Amino acid sequence: MSEVSGKALDLPILKRVLGFVKPYKGIFYLTAILTIALAFAAPIRPMLIQQIIDEELMNGDMQGLWNMTMLLIGVLIAEAIVQFFQSYLTSWLGQSVIKDLRTQLYQKVTRFRLKYFDNTALGTLVTRVVSDIETIADVFSQGLLEIIGDILKLIVVIGVMLYADWKLTLICLIPIPILIASTSVFKRVIKSAFQEVRTQVSQLNAFVQEHVTGMKIIQIFNREELEMSRFEVINKKHRNAHIKTVWAYSVFFPVVDMLSAGSLALLVWWGTGEVVKEGSGVTLGVLFQFILYIYMLYRPIRQLADRFNTLQMGMVSSERVFKVLDTDSTIEDSGTLLADAVKGDISFNKVxxxxxxxxxVLKDVSFTVKEGETVAFVGATGSGKTSTINLLGRFYEFQKGTIEVDGVDIRKYTIPSLRKSMSVVLQDVFLFSDTIYNNITLNNNEISLEEVIEAAKSVGAHDFISKLPGGYDYDVKERGGMLSVGQRQLISFIRAYVHKPKILILDEATSSIDTESELMIQKATDVLTKGRTSIVIAHRLSTIQKADKIIVLEKGRIIEQGSHQDLLANDGHYRKLFELQFKESVVY
Structure with a gap:
């Protein structure tokens, strides 16, 4: 809970938030002027009403009454117009600021090294990018400027009241100390309640997201009733947290109304006596004027507690967002060379x-891959196969040794150009909730539909895509759930093919599919690897026997390397792996 305990006015954070206003400073200054104008305009209506009662009504001046009424209506219309633009512009300003902030945050997140995502919950990042940033908008639309406006309005109104009649003003202010104390208590209670609500919302969201994603497991193991009972407990805590906020408001607002009524009662009791007393200077119009001032006093005070809480929540959310923005988890891209024309020679030297x-997890790893060769990595889970290919694309940074592409240290290439020269096909294929065409091109407008169709025909996927409703415009839904594992894998092959990589990486691309799909994938692999440097990671040794070189990893070290036949002849670790998989039909 430490990260939700912030100051209502954490000046360094507030200053940083306001820094995002610079592109819209004209609008910011305009809203500030409108806020000040509304504060100073507040006492005008009661003053006009006082004059109407004491001058026009008392003297029977009907023309003057008409003129003053028209003036009062004009003031009301003008105030309403100013209020509209002030509310609209503050909300517009807040949304514009968080648009820029969200863009900057998302851009930052996309450049984080993968290690950051290994250690950070997905829900946390989603909360930062969506709900926390949305809360920052309230700093502008319901927080800072509104607080300034309310405080300024109180000062102006009290000043005008004192000028009109200081005795009546003191009478009206008698309940104010009680109101201030009540507001202080309410602010603390509602802050704690809102923190509890945010915690319970987070837990509820996490539970629902996890269990909807894992619904298949829940149903397979008949856990519906048990998980439902767990959900009811979390849902009850969520309800109770909200009830605490309702309870705080249910107590505070009646207290404010009672104090306001008490102030009004004192005013009427004292004021009426002064009105009938000759020479007191208190007229009927002044009494009505002060009645209106009472409402202008108590409403802002009641709102200030809410606005300070809004501002405090905005500061907490800002601190969370800035913590992500300040995270130094990007891979340094100091390279200047472009990898657009690389041939595909790869060299690991004592990495x-x-x-x-x-x-x-990798210890003193050295190997070479020549242009156009296919090299396969085998070994037990955790031996370092996937780590090797992660280093090649600079998704992680190695601590010792060198990795070269075409004889050049990969750190001398710019990261975007280095990764553009490669395509990776993963075991767990990720497809976006979009069309097949967009999942293949990744919204790259330079890749035409004709190129996609040609690539699909090359890897043997065009037939099944054509049979889908809409063909290449078929929406695969979230994570490609409308397609089989083999179909998703074929789409990932097309994706790699159309991007025309110099270096192809296949990470256990056939480990999760059936035999028939494996044959299709194997044909696609032959097409995809032809004429380009390829690195293949596989558990099924049947898929890599054609490789030019096979590298055997164990506990992060290379223990064998050579062709399939050479490794079988060596009677080492590879032969044992081979015999375990093909012990029923081993043929040398």
Missing amino acids: WFAYIDEDY
Whole structure:
């Protein structure tokens, strides 16, 4: 809960938030002027009403009454117009600021190294990019300017009241200390209640997201009733948290209304006596004027507690967002060379790599891949196969050694051009909730539909795509759930093919599919790897026997490398793996 306990006015954070206003400073200054204008315009209506009663009505001046009534209506219309533009512009300003802030945050997140995502919950990032930033908008639309406006209005109104009649003013202000104390208590209670609400909303969202995603497991193991009971507990806590906020408002607002009524009663009791007393200077118009001032006093005070809470929540959300923006988790891109024309020669020289401190998962790894060769990596889970290809694309940074492409250290290439020269086909294919065409091109307008169709025919996927409703415009839904595992894998092959990589990486692309789909994938692999440098990671040794070189990894070290036949002849670790998979039909 520490990250939700912030100051209502954390000046360094507030200053940083206001820094995003610079592109819209003209609008900001205009809204500030309108806010000040509304504060100073507040006492005008009661003053006009006082004059209407004491001058026009008392003297029977009907023409003057008509003129003053028209003036009062004009003031009301003008105030309403100013109020409209002030409300609209503050909301517009807030939304514009968070649009820029959200863009900057999303851009920052997309440049984080993968290690950051390994250690950060998905829900946390989504909260930062969506709901936390949305809360910052309230700093402008319901927070800072509104607080300034309310405080200024109180000062102006009290000043005008004192000028009109200081005795009546003191009578009206008698309940104010009680109101201020009540507001202070309410602010603390509602702050705690809102923090609890945010916590329970987060837990409820996390539970629903996780269980909807894992619904298949829940139903397979007949866990519906048990998970439903867990949901009811979380849902009850969520309800109770909201009831606390309702309780706080239910107590505070009646207290304010009672104090306001008490102030009004004191005013009427004292004021009526002064009106009938000769020479007191208190007229009927002044009494009505002060009645209106009472409402102008108590409403802003009642709102200030809410506005300070809004501002405080905005500061907390800002601190969370700025914490992500200030995170130094990007890979330094100091390269100047473009990898657009690389041939595909790859060299690892004494490479050491650890995800955490010095717990190395790759140890003194050295190998070479020549242009156009296919090299396969095999080994047990955790041996370092996937880590090797992650280093090649600079998704993680290695600690020792060098990695070269075409004889040039990969850190001398710009990261975008280096990754553009590669295509990766993963075991767990990720498809967006979009059309097949957009999932293949990744919204790259330079890739035409004709190129996609040609690539699909090359890898043997055109037939099944054509049979889908809408063909290449078929929406695969979230994560490609409308397609089989094999179909998703074929689409990932087309995606790699149309981007025309110099270096192709296949990470266990056939480990999760049936035999028939494997044959299709194998044909697609032959098409995809032809004429380009390819690195293949596979558990099924049947898919890599044609590789030019097979590298065997164990506990982060290379223990064998050579062709399929050479490794079988060596009677080493690879042969044991091969015999385990093909012990029923081993043929040398």
